[in-house]
Amino acid sequence: MTLTGFLPVTxxxxxxxxxxxxxxxxxxxxxxxxxxxxxxxxxxIRLISMVAAHEDAEACVCDLTEPLGLGQPTVSHHLKILVDAGFLSRTKRGTWAYYRLIPGSLDSVARLLVTV
Amino acid sequence: MTLTGFLPVTxxxxxxxxxxxxxxxxxxxxxxxxxxxxxxxxxxIRLISMVAAHEDAEACVCDLTEPLGLGQPTVSHHLKILVDAGFLSRTKRGTWAYYRLIPGSLDSVARLLVTV
DNA sequence: CACCAACATTGACAAACGTCGATATCGTCG
DNA sequence: CGACGATATCGACGTTTGTCAATGTTGGTG
Known part of the structure; x- marks a missing residue:
């Protein structure tokens, strides 16, 4: 089980x-x-939560690094994993990279777990 | 992040x-x-699925080892992780240990992921 | 009691993971 | 163009993980 070689979650x-x-x-x-x-x-988990709860439902790396208490390379690393897995999307505007929760991505996982 | 020191999922x-x-x-x-x-x-994941889908919604280790294609100690190891995490319960009857899905445990995780 | 079957525990090892510092890339502004 | 700021990538490190073989434990059976 590696974290590389994803299919998008949907x-x-x-x-x-x-x-x-x-x-x-x-x-x-x-x-x-x-x-x-x-x-x-x-x-x-905190990244997803912070991105979703952020103003305009998007956030750049600079918004996330400090509240998360991790270095910038580490945050970029985690964000990449979430993008590759299909939970976040990435848009570059100027120097900044903005991340958003992909609608429905969490729900499709939840749907497989639910029993009722 | 260790896998030891759980709270039950509920x-x-x-x-x-x-x-x-x-x-x-x-x-x-x-x-x-x-x-x-x-x-x-x-x-x-397969263990949970196999246990839930098994006859009478319970299964013993001997039911799971062969279809899973893993050794008995490895299967016991995984089952222990799922019990400690609060997803499965364990009942001993005679020499056999029967595992069951704890009702609602998967749903409470799903509830935290869902957005709608 | 002695043996056997089902299961749990232990110890070991290779692979994967999370984090960091250093460096590379890319867009902006003077 | 040259310097800077935001982000991505790389290389390295200690830790955790999944698996197995070997052994321990416990309950049933002769």
């Missing part, structure tokens, strides 16, 4: 029923695990 | 709003990350 989750409803295939389990792994870090 | 998720609704605290992000980390492995 592709991953278009595949199957909630995992508790019927036995998931090995391949789909691997894909879902990759998406979850991208989320399974405190810094990345 | 405690973790009783804490807060969906992460995209308002900025999550560092502590709650750490707890949610621990729960997600317990799920973020292909073998463990």
């Amino acid at each position: 592709d991953v989750t278009a595949c199957c029923n909630p995992i508790a409803r019927e036995a998931i295939s090995a391949g789909n389990a691997t894909n879902l695990a990759k998406s979850l792994r991208a989320l399974a870090d405190p810094a990345r | 405690d973790v998720t009783a804490c807060c709003n969906p992460i995209a609704r308002e900025a999550i605290s560092a502590g709650n992000a750490t707890n949610l990350a621990k729960s997600l980390r317990a799920l973020a492995d292909p073998a463990r």
Whole structure:
């Protein structure tokens, strides 16, 4: 299980029923695990949360570094993982890179976990 | 971030709003990350899925080892992580240990991810 | 009691991860 | 053009992870 070689999360989750409803295939389990792994870090959860809750629902790296308490390269690293996994989008305007939550991306993961 | 020192997932998720609704605290992000980390492995996703989909919604280690293609100690290891994280319960009957999905545990994680 | 089967625990090892400092890239402003 | 500011990439490091073989534990059975 590496964090490299993602499918965007919406592709991953278009595949199957909630995992508790019927036995998931090995391949789909691997894909879902990759998406979850991208989320399974405190810094990345906070990044998603901060981006979504930020003014205009977008934020640049400079908005995130200080409140997160991590260095700029580390923040860029985490953001890249979230972009590659399909949770965030990146838009460059001037010198700044603005990140946004991709609508529905978290929901498609949630849909696979839910049992009701 | 270690996989040891869990709170049961239902405690973790009783804490807060969906992460995209308002900025999550560092502590709650750490707890949610621990729960997600317990799920973020292909073998463990398949275990949850197989247990939930199994006859009578329970399964023993011997039911899981062979279809999963992993050794018995490895399967026990993964099951312990899922029990500690509050996703599975363990009941011993005779020589066998039966695992069940704890109702609502997956849903409480899903509730924190969902945005709609 | 002695043996066996199911499961848990331990110890070891390679692979992957999170973080950082240093450096590279790219757009802006003088 | 040259300097600067925001961000990305690289290389390195200590830590955590997933897996296995070997061993321990516990309950049933002869």
